[in-house]
Amino acid sequence: MEAGLYIHIPYCKKKCNYCDFYSCGGCDIVPQEYVDAVVREIGSHRGLKCKTVYFGGGTPSLLTANQVKQILAVADIMPGAEITLEANPDTLTQEKLDGYYAAGVNRLSIGVQTVYDKSLQVLGRIHSAEKAGQAFDMARAAGFVNISGDVMLGLDNYSVEEMKDTIDFLIDHGAVHISAYLLKVEEGTPFYTNRPENLATEEELADYYLACCEYMAEKGFIQYEISNFCHEGYHSRHNSIYWQLDNYLGIGPSAHSCMDGKRFYYERNVDAFIKGCQPVADGEVDADDYIMLSLRLKTGLDINTLKEKWWLEIDSRTMKKLEIYRRQGVLTIENNCISLTPAGFLAENVIASDIMSGVE
Numbered sequence: 348m349e350a351g352l353y354i355h356i357p358y359c360k361k362k363c364n365y366c367d368f369y370s371c372g373g374c375d376i377v378p379q380e381y382v383d384a385v386v387r388e389i390g391s392h393r394g395l396k397c398k399t400v401y402f403g404g405g406t407p408s409l410l411t412a413n414q415v416k417q418i419l420a421v422a423d424i425m426p427g428a429e430i431t432l433e434a435n436p437d438t439l440t441q442e443k444l445d446g447y448y449a450a451g452v453n454r455l456s457i458g459v460q461t462v463y464d465k466s467l468q469v470l471g472r473i474h475s476a477e478k479a480g481q482a483f484d485m486a487r488a489a490g491f492v493n494i495s496g497d498v499m500l501g502l503d504n505y506s507v508e509e510m511k512d513t514i515d516f517l518i519d520h521g522a523v524h525i526s527a528y529l530l531k532v533e534e535g536t537p538f539y540t541n542r543p544e545n546l547a548t549e550e551e552l553a554d555y556y557l558a559c560c561e562y563m564a565e566k567g568f569i570q571y572e573i574s575n576f577c578h579e580g581y582h583s584r585h586n587s588i589y590w591q592l593d594n595y596l597g598i599g600p601s602a603h604s605c606m607d608g609k610r611f612y613y614e615r616n617v618d619a620f621i622k623g624c625q626p627v628a629d630g631e632v633d634a635d636d637y638i639m640l641s642l643r644l645k646t647g648l649d650i651n652t653l654k655e656k657w658w659l660e661i662d663s664r665t666m667k668k669l670e671i672y673r674r675q676g677v678l679t680i681e682n683n684c685i686s687l688t689p690a691g692f693l694a695e696n697v698i699a700s701d702i703m704s705g706v707e
């Protein structure tokens with residue numbers, strides 16, 4: 348079966364103050380027994396043909412090039428597959444990047460967040476803006492063209508200038524893809540118990556988001572998803588698999604999978620994963636998933652797909668509501684597709700639940 352392959356690397360040098368991804372802090376390397384467990388699990392999925400591979404984390408750039416090679420060697424990777432590795436700028440060296448490229452990695456996603464060192468410190472990041480710049484320069488020197496940068500919006504004492512300076516920096520350093528996320532204060536993180544004083548309010552977050560979408564368009568980047576922008580042809584093929592409800596297999600603690608419409612995931616326990624603990628079932632894909640995920644994409648929700656694949660039609664009362672939304676400028680309806688504008692993306696949850704409760 349063809350699918351996207353996700354590999355979770357649950358190790359970080361230091362936990363950032365806002366992060367609730369499953370990873371252990373205080374690690375400088377990825378233990379070989381973890382790599383062996385990943386190899387074992389991938390090897391147990393006979394017949395899996397990988398359209399994409401994505402090393403996510405945690406901090407996959409703690410892997411040595413040789414460990415990346417070992418993992419890729421056990422997977423059946425289709426010709427031309429997109430192979431992405433997420434990297435924290437502080438963990439990269441020229442030698443490591445050369446090794447990743449030689450191992451077959453052809454896309455990098457670098458966690459920059461902001462280029463204001465003061466904000467990076469508040470976030471608890473271990474890198475500086477200078478390090479981020481060096482990471483991009485070294486990546487390009489290694490041969491990478493498809494490079495993405497992660498940006499966070501609404502940080503401590505944030506401003507539109509900070510957003511623009513960060514985006515300009517990424518573009519100047521050769522990013523062809525940018526992911527921009529609104530800072531979310533997650534329960535269980537240091538930010539939750541010890542919230543910095545000057546984080547953006549909900550209203551300010553909305554303004555920063557809209558300003559960011561506008562600025563990205565000005566700079567020639569296409570917004571193809573709520574938080575993702577790229578140059579023509581450089582959308583994330585792997586992440587698009589998630590949004591299009593295509594097949595993907597996630598390996599590693601906390602990794603989720605969706606294969607043939609069935610969802611399952613590994614529990615958030617690295618020791619259990621190493622010992623061979625298997626994933627648990629998590630229900631099946633349904634029409635609500637289609638509504639929620641398709642609206643995240645600029646291509647939008649296809650009314651024909653809703654009818655033909657899910658046997659559902661949007662009732663007339665809801666169509667009227669959508670027409671009001673359309674006049675308010677939060678969505679467009681063209682060629683039977685409902686597509687959100689940036690203002691609509693801010694209310695995606697509300698619009699999706701209106702549609703979920705208005706289909707029959």
Ligand SMILES: C[S@@+](CC[C@H](N)C(=O)[O-])C[C@H]1O[C@@H](n2cnc3c(N)ncnc32)[C@H](O)[C@@H]1O
Binds near residue numbers: 458459499531
């Ligand atoms: C797994 S991390 C990327 C790789 C690497 N661990 C790093 O941080 O450099 C994925 C991205 O999610 C975003 N992120 C993580 N936690 C977030 C939060 N609470 N709010 C907004 N964005 C967040 C950050 O932009 C981060 O770069």
Ligand code: SF4
Binds near residue numbers: 370
């Ligand atoms: S944001 Fe990235 S580097 Fe920071 S703790 Fe989370 S996964 Fe690790």
